[in-house]
Amino acid sequence: QVRLAESGGDSVQAGGSLRLSCVASASTYRDNCMGWFRQPPGKEREGVAAMYTGGGSIFYADTVKGRFTISQDNAKNTVYLQMSSLKPEDTATYYCAAGRFWSPCLGLAPVLFGSWGQGTQVTVSS
Numbered sequence: 856q857v858r859l860a861e862s863g864g865d866s867v868q869a870g871g872s873l874r875l876s877c878v879a880s881a882s883t884y885r886d887n888c889m890g891w892f893r894q895p896p897g898k899e900r901e902g903v904a905a906m907y908t909g910g911g912s913i914f915y916a917d918t919v920k921g922r923f924t925i926s927q928d929n930a931k932n933t934v935y936l937q938m939s940s941l942k943p944e945d946t947a948t949y950y951c952a953a954g955r956f957w958s959p960c961l962g963l964a965p966v967l968f969g970s971w972g973q974g975t976q977v978t979v980s981s
Contacts, residue, residue, distance in 0.1 A: 864975030902963020
């Protein structure tokens, strides 16, 4: 059974930090690409960060490099997204997704991820 559940979204001031969590079922998590995406109001969904849980390869969108960090806890089948120095343009619904094996991590294309969570809202005010 595929299951992804995000948590941690909140409203924060610019410059603040948040940590998002994504708990996955074991079969969804193991040896797959786990990614974070976001969809700002009225815009398309975009990739933020991803990692291959079987090998630790990590990928970031240029817009978040140096500010966001993706990490994993294999014992909990959980992927985290630590977000720092948040900006108003980071405001979006953030989604966790899983793609088969490692290749979806390259390029962070939403179409390559077959399983999605319900999303968690992040609002950054200036």
